[in-house]
Amino acid sequence: MVKACVCGxxxxxxxxxxxxxxxxxxxxxxxxxxxxxxxxVAADLSHIASPAQVTGYLPPDNGAEKALKDSDIVIIPAGVPRKPGMTRDDLFINAGICATLAQSIAKACPKAFILVISNPVNSTVPIFAEVLKKAGVYDPKRLLGVSHLDIVRASTFVASVVGKPADAAKYVVPVLGGHSGATILPLLSQSQPSIPSEILNDKEKRDALVNRIQFGGDEVVKAKDGAGSATLSMAQAGAEFAEYVLKAAFGGEKVRTVQAYIDLGADAGGAAVQKEIGADLSFFSVNIQLGPGGVEKILPVGDLDDSEKTLLEAAVKELGPSIEKGVSFQPAPPKL
Structure with missing residues (x-):
């Protein structure tokens, strides 16, 4: 029996x-x-023939805590979507919403896996951590910022560039760092299958590919012309990542390696990552092994080529202030 709760x-x-x-x-x-x-939404989904029994909740009568009560996994896409001209960092207006939800989670399901989609992930995940710490229920192994859309995009865009778009699902490209613009660090040199050298060594082609992975969300915002941001692709990426967590925790699957934006204090491997990146960042999207308790192991960044080392420097420089912004946030949360 697994209870999942979606906030937003x-x-x-x-x-x-x-x-x-x-x-x-x-x-x-x-x-x-x-x-x-x-x-x-709950009534609509309840007509679908599948095992999950669906219930909907609104804010009145302590609805958030009732919805969250005894949840095993909480996925959080709540917040204001991006509009044209906005970056993910401009969405810090979502901070109060995240702080309020974190308080409700601390009371209703403190041992749940928490998957944060709400942007800016670079700051909202630290906000969740701080609220849960103050409530005395913080488990860094169970708090995961969902940066999986970057991995999905990297696979899709790499397959397209190498001329094999139908094989997108076969390409595994680690994407580390953060989940916004220059903080997104696609490790093209570690792609499996490998990317042909004529693409990796062509600065113009490589820069264009990296830029598309980092700013792919802007394509969607522009194409929707003010009507929203990446919703369908983010939903698929969020559901796929949630399934990884569910299979590791409840499905009896062997440990799976993925990438997520996490507290580097979740495992001893985090200190090694800090040495690799040359920065004392407390949060970073990194290779992890998922197990029954969440983050089972933090894995190394691995070898980077010169181009990726330059990208890493830019990512680290931008991530630091974003993390601090989340850590230092003092919620005066809106009433949900």
Missing amino acids: AAGGIGQPLSLLLKLNPLVTELSLYDVVNALG
Whole structure:
């Protein structure tokens, strides 16, 4: 029996994400929370023949805590979406929402796996950590910033550049660092299958590929012309990452290696990563092994080529202030 809760379930990401979780055979109870329309989304999804029983909750009568109660995994896409001209960092207005949800999680399901999609992830994950610390329930192994859309995009864009778009799912490209612009560090030199040298060694082609991975979200914001940001691709990436966690924790799957934005204090390997990147950052998107308790092991960054070392320097420089912004945030949260 696995209970999953989606906070922000009626939004552009939340609705398709909730649909994908309803279809996941590991989920037996699906709880949906939002400030509006959660009941309607729940009623709609409840007509689908799958094991998960769906219930919706709104803010009145302590709805957030009722939705979250005894959840095994909480996925959080709540917040304001990006609009044209906005960066993910401009979405720090979501900070209060995240702090409020973290407080509710601390009371209702302190041992749940927490998957944070709400942007800016570079700052919102530290906000969750600080709130949970103050509540005395923080487990860094169970708090995961979902940077998986960067990995999905890297696979798709690399396959396209090498002329094999239909094989996108076969390409595994580690993407480390953070989840915003220059903090996104695609390790093209570590791609499996490998990227042909004529692409890696062509500065113009490589720079264009890196830029598209880092700023792919801007393509969607522009194409939607003010009507939203990446919702469907983010929902798929979020559901896929949630499935990795669910399979590792409840599905009996052997340890899986993925990338996520986490507290480097979650495992001793975090200190080694700090030495590799040459910075005392407390959060970083890094290679991890998932197990029944969440982050089982933090793995090395690995060898970087000269181009990636330059990208790493830029990522580290930008990440530091974003992390500090989240850590130092003093919530005066809006009432949800």
